[in-house]
Structure formats: C-alpha cells, structure tokens
Amino acid sequence: MASYIIDKKDLKILLDKFLKEFKVYGPIKPGLDSSVDEIKSIDDLHLEYKSTIISPKKFFLPPKDTLFEFKIQKGNYEIKEIVNDEKFILFGLHPCDVNAILKLDEFFSGKFKDKYYQNRRKNSIIIALNCTQPGENSFCKSMNAGPFLYKGYDILLTDIDTKYLIEIGSDKGKKIIQGLKLNIASKNDLLKKEKKCKLANKKIKKILDPNWLPKLAEENLDHEIWIDLGERGGVAGSFPCLSCGSCSLVCPTCYCYDIYDTVDLSLKNGSRVRELDSCQLLEYGQVALGGNFRKDRKDRIRHWMFCKFGAAAGSKNSSCVGCGRCIRVCPSKIDITKVAKSLWRKK
Amino acid sequence: MAKKPKIGVFKLTGCAGCQMEIFRMEDEFLDLIKLFDISYWKMAKRDNDDKDLDIALIEGGISTPWEIEEIKCIRKNTKFLVAFGDCAIGGCIPSIRNWIPQMESEEIVYPDPSKICSTKVHGIGEYVKVDAELKGCPPHRKTILELLKSALLKIRPRLRQHPVCVECKFQGNACLITSNKLPCMGPVISGGCGAICPTLGRICEGCFGPMSNPNASALANIFRDIGLNDEDIKRKFRKYSGMSPEFRLEAGH
Ligand code: SF4
Ligand code: SF4
Numbered sequence: 001m002a003s004y005i006i007d008k009k010d011l012k013i014l015l016d017k018f019l020k021e022f023k024v025y026g027p028i029k030p031g032l033d034s035s036v037d038e039i040k041s042i043d044d045l046h047l048e049y050k051s052t053i054i055s056p057k058k059f060f061l062p063p064k065d066t067l068f069e070f071k072i073q074k075g076n077y078e079i080k081e082i083v084n085d086e087k088f089i090l091f092g093l094h095p096c097d098v099n100a101i102l103k104l105d106e107f108f109s110g111k112f113k114d115k116y117y118q119n120r121r122k123n124s125i126i127i128a129l130n131c132t133q134p135g136e137n138s139f140c141k142s143m144n145a146g147p148f149l150y151k152g153y154d155i156l157l158t159d160i161d162t163k164y165l166i167e168i169g170s171d172k173g174k175k176i177i178q179g180l181k182l183n184i185a186s187k188n189d190l191l192k193k194e195k196k197c198k199l200a201n202k203k204i205k206k207i208l209d210p211n212w213l214p215k216l217a218e219e220n221l222d223h224e225i226w227i228d229l230g231e232r233g234g235v236a237g238s239f240p241c242l243s244c245g246s247c248s249l250v251c252p253t254c255y256c257y258d259i260y261d262t263v264d265l266s267l268k269n270g271s272r273v274r275e276l277d278s279c280q281l282l283e284y285g286q287v288a289l290g291g292n293f294r295k296d297r298k299d300r301i302r303h304w305m306f307c308k309f310g311a312a313a314g315s316k317n318s319s320c321v322g323c324g325r326c327i328r329v330c331p332s333k334i335d336i337t338k339v340a341k342s343l344w345r346k347k
Numbered sequence: 348m349a350k351k352p353k354i355g356v357f358k359l360t361g362c363a364g365c366q367m368e369i370f371r372m373e374d375e376f377l378d379l380i381k382l383f384d385i386s387y388w389k390m391a392k393r394d395n396d397d398k399d400l401d402i403a404l405i406e407g408g409i410s411t412p413w414e415i416e417e418i419k420c421i422r423k424n425t426k427f428l429v430a431f432g433d434c435a436i437g438g439c440i441p442s443i444r445n446w447i448p449q450m451e452s453e454e455i456v457y458p459d460p461s462k463i464c465s466t467k468v469h470g471i472g473e474y475v476k477v478d479a480e481l482k483g484c485p486p487h488r489k490t491i492l493e494l495l496k497s498a499l500l501k502i503r504p505r506l507r508q509h510p511v512c513v514e515c516k517f518q519g520n521a522c523l524i525t526s527n528k529l530p531c532m533g534p535v536i537s538g539g540c541g542a543i544c545p546t547l548g549r550i551c552e553g554c555f556g557p558m559s560n561p562n563a564s565a566l567a568n569i570f571r572d573i574g575l576n577d578e579d580i581k582r583k584f585r586k587y588s589g590m591s592p593e594f595r596l597e598a599g600h
C-alpha cells in the first residue's frame with residue numbers, strides 16, 4: 001500500500017478527523033512513566049514519550065472488568081451480558097506493545113475464544129509509532145519486537161525529523177484516512193526511515209539471544225539462583241523478590257486473571273468480575289482447603305520468569321517482547337535479562 | 348423468614364475508628380439492619396445483649412487483665428469471632444508502647460500511674476481463637492460488607508491479602524520507590540485500601556498490616572539502599588504491625 005507524509009505541525013488535522021469518529025487514546029505524558037489515556041485535542045498527545053507504566057493491554061484486558069450481571073427472581077436466573085461497543089483508536093503505540101497485542105491475540109483466540117477480549121479487539125484501530133528513542137531497559141530488538149514494526153498495525157507512523165511517514169497496514173487503516181489530502185512519500189522519505197531504524201537499533205544496549213531461553217528454563221528448574229532470588233542475596237546486584245506482582249501487572253503479555261462473583265445486599269443481584277491476577281502472588285496458586293501449588297516465593301518468581309522465557313505450558317517461544325517495563329518497575333532491581341544471563345553462565 | 352443473625356460489636360483497646368467505619372456505610376446501613384439483628388453495640392444503642400451471638404466484631408487489642416477476661420467471655424458467647432481491624436489483629440498503633448519500658452510509658456501519659464494496671468498490647472488472637480480477620484486501620488467498608496454478605500450466604504469471603512502494589516498498579520501509578528526513591532511500605536502491606544496513598548503521591552504507611560508471605564527483610568534492605576538508617580526502618584515496621592510475626596525481625600525483636 002502507498003505511503004504518505006504529513007508535516008508534524010499538521011498532525012492536528014489527522015487527529016481532529018479521528019476525534020470526530022472515534023474515541024482516541026494515546027500517550028498523555030512525556031518520559032518513561034507515561035500513560036495511554038483519552039486524548040481530546042492535540043495538546044494532550046505526547047508522541048515523544050518513552051514508555052508507559054501500564055501497558056496498553058488494559059484496553060483489551062482491563063484490570064477489573066464486569067463480564068455479566070445476574071439476577072435471581074423466583075428461583076430463576078436472569079443474565080445480562082455487558083458488551084462494550086466503543087470503537088476506539090490507540091494512537092502512538094510502540095512496536096513492542098503492538099507485538100504484545102499480537103501475542104495476546106493468539107492466547108485469547110486459541111481453543112477457547114474469549115469474546116470479551118475479541119470484541120474489544122475488533123473495535124480497536126492501532127496507529128503505531130516506530131520507536132526512535134528506545135530506553136536503557138529496552139531489549140525489544142533481541143525479542144524480535146522492535147524498535148521498528150513490521151506487522152500488526154492499521155497505520156504506522158515514523159518520525160522523520162520535521163515530518164511523519166505514514167504507512168498503511170490494513171483496510172481499516174486505509175479507510176480512516178480517506179478524504180484527507182496527504183502527500184505521497186518520496187523515495188527520500190523512505191530512505192530517511194531506514195536511517196532512523198538503523199540509528200534506533202544502535203541505541204539498544206541490552207542484547208539477548210531468545211532462542212535458548214525456553215531451553216534454559218527447562219534445564220534449570222532446581223538452580224540455586226531461584227533461592228537467591230526468592231529468599232536471600234538476589235542476582236546480579238538485585239535484592240530478593242518481594243512478590244509484589246508489579247512486574248507481571250505491567251507486563252504487556254501477562255494475561256492471567258481471576259474470576260469471582262459479587263452480590264449486593266439484596267443477595268439477589270450480582271455480577272461476575274474478571275480481575276487481573278499475577279502468578280507472583282501467593283493466592284494465585286491457592287486451591288480449596290488451603291492447598292497451594294506455589295507456596296514459596298522462589299517457586300513463584302521462577303514460574304513467572306519461565307513463562308516469560310517461553311517454557312510455560314510446553315511452549316517453545318518466549319512470551320516477552322522486551323519492553324523493559326518489569327525492569328523499571330521492580331523495587332528490588334531484578335532484571336530478567338541479567339537473570340537469564342546468570343543462568344546461562346552458571347550452567 | 349429465617350431468624351436474623353445476631354451481631355455484636357465490641358471495643359477493647361483501640362480508637363473507635365473501626366466502629367466509625369460501620370457508621371460511615373451510609374448507603375448500606377439501612378439494608379444491613381434489615382439483614383442483621385444488632386444485639387450488642389454500645390456505641391450505637393442503649394440496650395445491649397451479648398448472649399448467643401452469631402458474629403462478634405472485635406475492635407481493639409488487649410492491654411489490661413480485664414480485657415483478657417472480657418475477650419474470653421465474648422468468645423464463649425459467640426459462634427463466629429472476627430478480629431475487626433489491625434488493633435484486634437496485632438495491637439496496631441497502641442502496641443508501639445511495647446517498645447518502651449512499661450513504667451516509663453505510663454508516666455508519660457498519666458499523672459499518677461500507680462492506678463494503672465496494663466499489660467503488653469497484643470491482638471486478641473494471643474488469647475482466643477479468631478475465625479476471621481478484617482485488615483486495616485480502619486478496614487475498608489468493601490471488605491466489611493464482603494465478610495457480612497459471605498456470612499449470610501455461608502461462603503468464603505474474598506478477602507485477598509495481596510500487596511498494596513497490586514492495587515497501585517490497577518490505579519496506573521508510577522512506583523514511588525523506583526521512580527521517586529521514596530520508602531513505600533506497599534510491597535509488604537496487604538491491599539484492600541485501593542492504594543489510596545500512593546495514588547495521591549504519598550508512600551504507603553502500612554495501615555493494613557502484613558500481606559500474605561511478605562519479604563520484609565528484602566524491603567528493609569531496599570530502604571537502606573535509598574538512604575534510611577536502621578532506626579528509621581525499625582520505626583516503619585513497628586508503626587502498625589510491630590508485633591506481627593512477619594515483621595518481627597525488622598521491627599527489632
Ligand atoms: S517480561 Fe518484562 S520486558 Fe518482557 S514483555 Fe513483560 S514487562 Fe516487557
Ligand atoms: S516486581 Fe520485582 S520484586 Fe515485585 S514481584 Fe516482580 S520481580 Fe518480584
């Protein structure tokens with residue numbers, strides 16, 4: 001499909017067109033601790049952001065989501081599905097986060113189709129932004145998930161100095177820019193993108209070979225590193241894990257959740273709620289009568305890392321996209337790439 | 348209609364804030380008295396009966412010999428005993444005085460301490476069997492309602508003891524430890540509050556007590572790393588739950 005360009009100062013025209021038809025969410029702050037929230041005008045949009053605290057998975061798998069409401073009347077149940085039909089645009093997502101959504105797609109569209117997820121996904125339009133300023137914790141390049149994007153977008157923007165290059169990735173993308181007078185991108189513009197891509201790649205300092213990660217996990221179930229991480233010492237300059245769950249809650253590919261019912265004081269009306277959960281938390285592995293599959297902290301941090309390495313449920317592919325959020329958010333300075341490297345070295 | 352369950356609300360050594368939290372449930376209060384027979388609650392009514400209670404909510408810890416007798420008596424008269432709030436669970440703020448010699452602390456407060464007869468402050472679990480705990484200083488109304496509704500439905504209440512960090516992330520906050528180098532207690536403290544303090548940019552002080560299986564020593568080391576001295580750290584762990592087994596060492600036992 002054709003590529004276009006737009007002057008940075010004209011971005012408002014593009015956004016205003018979108019705002020007429022859709023809810024638009026985008027980065028609302030600069031820096032590492034940004035957040036993807038509602039954008040009402042061009043002044044709210046901070047495309048120069050580096051990362052967000054919470055990943056955009058919140059738009060498809062909200063931390064707390066009411067699935068349906070129920071009523072008991074004269075012994076009969078009445079159920080009302082809660083369907084969210086809002087059509088929305090995610091504006092300015094980085095490649096790692098788009099790749100993470102593609103991984104979530106796989107999970108929620110497998111043998112069991114999750115209609116709540118799929119519904120939101122169907123209603124979403126992704127306008128991605130290639131990442132020209134990867135942070136010190138990013139290792140997306142190693143995980144094949146950045147800093148530039150090659151799939152999964154409806155529209156893709158690249159910052160080429162005074163302009164944005166606009167590439168179309170789907171019919172949805174084509175449709176939403178219909179009617180706008182955009183200039184076709186020149187060969188030179190496309191070359192500029194290449195250059196930017198090379199520069200961004202060079203900025204990434206965290207490198208890892210993802211191919212050995214699942215194997216590394218399989219072979220090291222009883223490694224002492226897990227005791228260091230869970231109880232004493234820490235690994236490669238970190239403190240031991242606190243089981244605070246932050247790493248998995250901010251992770252764009254962690255999808256585990258808990259489901260429970262609540263009722264009001266009539267004890268007749270209630271709702272079923274899905275809430276984000278984390279395997280780092282003690283209660284996650286708890287079953288009836290107080291049994292627990294992962295009572296020890298070392299087993300929980302091990303499980304989480306193995307899942308990210310790609311070894312969980314017999315998988316062979318890492319579920320991590322290298323966004324670096326878990327590293328930034330960990331109060332104990334635990335760095336999953338350093339743990340992987342320590343395991344590798346101590347083999 | 349089946350007989351309404353009988354509830355008693357009792358106060359031992361505490362500030363009455365937990366009981367106030369029941370009053371503050373303005374939207375639910377009228378529904379609650381339809382569902383329960385409030386048999387004993389001195390703060391709310393004149394005539395009180397403490398016999399044959401289905402549920403007793405105990406606010407406050409134990410700090411006198413009389414309270415030891417009282418809690419044993421309540422236990423005998425109650426089917427389901429709830430430690431209602433941090434004081435009842437582990438002594439909470441009143442237990443800060445456990446770290447000062449008894450006489451010395453009495454002299455600070457009373458002009459004539461010879462009339463005072465007190466013991467070290469403990470949670471009620473030190474003396475009687477406790478059936479459920481409602482964490483918090485005071486507990487959040489949502490958790491109070493969850494417990495009462497579950498009692499009526501005879502199901503297990505969903506009272507998760509995950510750390511404050513979980514709710515802090517649900518709120519989308521940046522972490523005060525990693526982004527601001529502030530000594531937040533969130534990683535070892537039970538949630539249930541909705542992470543109100545970190546959401547307002549203030550560190551978690553620890554008012555819901557220890558989470559399930561906290562790593563207190565790791566957090567103490569993190570605090571040392573961001574510049575707190577040993578005395579500061581002790582004070583932080585003593586403030587709300589110094590008597591808890593989970594924080595024993597960090598509180599300086
Ligand atoms: S494991 Fe860490 S680096 Fe990998 S996707 Fe999750 S948050 Fe990002
Ligand atoms: S963020 Fe760090 S301390 Fe918290 S659970 Fe994850 S690895 Fe452990």
Ligand code: SF4
Pocket residue numbers: 244246331511512513515516520521522523524525531532533534542545550551
């Ligand atoms: S600010 Fe406090 S409660 Fe929030 S994530 Fe950080 S340590 Fe946890």
